[in-house]
Every structure is written in structure tokens, then in C-alpha cells.
Amino acid sequence: MCKTNKLIPLYLMALSLFIIFTITACGDSSTESEFGANYDGAQSIGASVSYNTGGAVDQMADLSALLVADSKSALQRLNPDKGIVMTYNISTGYWNILLTRERGLAGSHPYANITRNYTLQYRNETGDFQKYYVTNNDTARTVIFNIISGSGEHITRNVHQNLDALTGAWIVTKANTDSVVVNGTYNRQAHDTITGYNSTRVSVNTLAVELENVILPRGYTLHYYNAVSGTLTGTFDATITFSSGDTYVERIVHRDINVSFGEGTAKIDLGARIFKTNLLSGELEN
Template sequence: MKQTTLKLRDTWLCIVASVLILGAALSGCQKSSNPAQPTSEASASTNQDAALSVASAVSENNGGALDQMGDAADLSCGLRIRGDSEGLMWGHGVGMGMGFGHGHGIVDTTYNPATAWWTANLTRTRGSEDGNYSATLTRTYQYQFLDKNGQPQKYWKVTNAGGTVDTAYSIHFKIIRGSGEHHTPRISAHLTSLSGDWMVTGTNTRTITINGTYARTGVDTVMRHDAMRTLSYSLDLTFNNVTGPRTGREEFSRKTSGTITGTYTGLATYTKGNEHSEQTISRTINITFSGSGRGGIDVDNDHFPFDSSLGDLDEND
């Protein structure tokens, strides 16, 4: 009887041990194959990172969408696209040594009379004296001036057969490709592809209106809370009646109003010490410009004010 009891006890202990080992194994497998869902705090942090990446992608001085809008604005008032950006690059607090302030560049343009399209290839370099802000970029544009009937003409202002002078009523402006990188105290950005197709109307009035699409891909690195966040992203935007003055690109970001909508998708990699994790991002984006150099970015349900000249969010960390 005693021997039977011992055998039963040993059998029971073996069963318990087996269950514990199996449970630990299953728990380990589940942890490695199904990482825990992000908390609301982690999701908010991801939204903030995405907002900074978007602000960087649309702001003027670092070569974002507002920079290309500024080039279209130059064309809309009879100027050529300018390579030398000296004196054009401003941000809040520039007088105190903040923001972009110095730059130079080269623009090469050619005209194809068979298609009535201009092609512009440009390079630009910008930077602050303290080195905190810098940007290097290349862009290829194609654009076509259109008269009141939507027919192409060579220049913004032309003399008609009857001797009368008329201006273009609209400009078809395409961003064919782009590359570059820029750095601010909060983000380092590397652009891998760029394209856009805009119709710029009102080029015979005091206000131009831009509608169309804009897409870019890149890799951004953000340092915050002693952690490095790497964002490999794709940004697809639609411009909805974005307006600005037909007076050229000087401080264009301070005079722009309107709304841009789209999506931000990609992979976020978080590294802090020996900790490493990845998260797939898919966010709905809504961007508004106030006409004063300020803007707002809505990432899903979170709102982030930003400086549309520098691309910085209004944040304390």
C-alpha cells in the first residue's frame, strides 16, 4: 500500500511538472510570435512620431511640399525657379540664430517646343550658421503654362498675334523625381522617392490655388526619451484648394491656407539600449495651414500644431 501511494505521488508530480513545462513553452511561443498590442500611450507616441515625420515632409525650408509650392508660386508671377535660396529661408526665431538662413543652388531648365513642356533640374543646399538645421536636395520638375482656353503657351506672359499681352491662367506642374536629406534638432530625414501632379489655377489673379496629388517615401530617424525611432514610410497626399499669394516664394509658408488629406503607412523601429521592437503604422492624415506660418496635423484622433517653415512640432520633448 505504501509503495502504491509513492508511485501515485510520483506520477502526479510528473504530470504537474509536465503541465508547467508545457505551459511555459506555450507562453514563450506566444510571446515571440504574437507581441503584445501597443498601449494607448505607445499609440499616442507613434502618432507623435508620425506627425513629426509628416511635418518634416510638407514644410518649406527642409525641402517639403511647401518648398515645391514656392517654386510653382515663382512661376505663377513670371519669375524663373530660383536655385539660390539665400534670404528666402526663414523660420520662427531666425533672428535669434534659429532655423534655416543660408543657402545656394543651381537650376537648369530646357523647353521642348514639340510638347510645350518645360523641364527643370535643380539642386539646393541650405543650413543655419550653428549647424542645427541643414538640407540638401535635388528635384526634377516639368511644367506647362496654359492660357484661358487651357492651351499651352511658352511663357507666363506672352504677346499674342494681335499684339496684345496676356498671362497664363493656370500652370500644370509635375514633380517628376526628388532626393535629398535634411536634419533638425528633432529629426534626420532621408528622402528616397518623390512625385506630384498639381494644377495651379488663378495665375492671372492675386491668389493661386493648388489641387492635386503628392507622394513621397523616405526613412526618418527621431530621437526622443533616449530612444531612437526609425520610420520607413510612404506618404500619399491630396491637395484640396490650397491657396497662396501670387507674389513669389518669399516666406510662402507664412501665407498659405488650405487643407491636405492623405495616409501615412510604414514600419516603425524602436531602439533603446538592448531593447528593440517593430510596429506597422497605418494612419489617416489631415493637414491644415492657417495662413500665418502655423499649421496643424491630425494623425487619426490626435492633433499636433507645427511650424510650417521649419517642420517642428510644438512639443516640449
């Protein structure tokens, strides 16, 4: 046999090993990229639903404070250093509510500086609107709560979010009980600067979810976030740009998500992995 023929099996073996190593390396890279995108997504989502960061649970706390007889005073206690303006439209039965809120020290973390515009309508047992939660000894049974707009920023250990748009449409049932039920929609658009893992990246993202039988305490309570339970389902979409470092390759992110509240945490299911967020701080716990 000629020398060339003897070398063919060696060439084939080397080629096979090269292909195996290449596929393995690509698989590892893909896995790492997916984890990085999921981790950043979970950080953005966690901060967008938590209390101190002005997320969804913060708006839920505002709603709960409005489900008492002296609602403006209750809401003011959540906002002692900033302004609240409430005006009533006698024709539509809606309150228009404007508030500003600041938590923490500017330039540090945790920190939040936010503005919100809500509308709210109380309805009695027959479905007619009434001016107050309790009007002529009749307690509201249903409440319509709309998040008209929002702006501001929040800062956690790894995420600095600037809020671009905020809307929501919630229906509250069992409003005359100690635990109310909320269903509806919640949408946020923001751009986040995320640091960690030797890189800095900007995530321009949209969170679009539905509230499914979320249970809230009526009236604000200490450690309010521990009493919230229920589920958010929807989507998270982001466009990622790295300003320094380059820790993963995924640039256009789309995830179907499920967020479940309970015992002061939010479990964020992105399909490949479940992350847990502290509902007070908005920080990931794992």
C-alpha cells in the first residue's frame, strides 16, 4: 500500500475530531449566550415588577391604599415628601390622580424617582359609579384602575432603568373584602444600563403582561409586598447593545414569560431557567 493511502485514515480521524470540538464549542457558546440574555432579562423584569423600584407592585400598593374610606390620606402616607393631586370628574365618575415619589438618595442605590398618572372609578353593587370607596354607607364592590402614564428612573446594584412609557388597565373585584382580586394588562417600555460580568450593555426593552387573579391586601400594610400573590404572563422583548465587553452574542431577545408572586418574591420563568427576585429591592436572589 502506498504511503498516501496509509495517511487517509489519519486525516479522516483528525477531521472528525475537529468537527466534534467545533460543534461542542459552538454549543457551549450558544448556552452561555442564552444564559446571559436570560439573566439580563430577569434583572430587567425583576426591577420592573418590584416595590422600591417603582415597578408593578408599587402601583399595586397605590391601588390598595385607595381602597379605604379616607383614600387620599392613605395614599399620602405612602408619599409623605412629595405631591399628590386628585381631581374628580362628576360626569364620568373617574378620579384623576397625579403623584411623584422618590426613594433613596440620588446617585446611589437603591434609588427611584418616579411620576405616575392614574384614573380610578369606584362602582357599587349594581355597577353604578360612586364618588368614594364608601359613599352613603355603600362600599364599592368593583374598582376600575388605569395607569395612564409614568416616567422616571430607578437604580439597583446592576440595573439603571429609565422608564420611557407605562400603561395599565386593571379591574378590581371583591373590593369590599380584605383581599381583593385584580385582573388586567400592564405594559412598560424602558432602556436599562446593565453592568456586571466585565461588561456594560444597554437593553431597550418592552414588558407586556396580563395580571391573572392577582391577590392584594385591601389598604396598605407594612411589608405589603409579602402579601401579594398571583401570576403575570406575557412577553419580554429587548434589543441589546454592548458599550464595553462582549459577554454574550444574542442581540435581539424575545421571551415568553411567567412571573408568579408569593412570600415576598417573584419567580420569573423565561423557559430555560427560573430566576427569583426580591419584591422589595428588585434584586435577583439567584
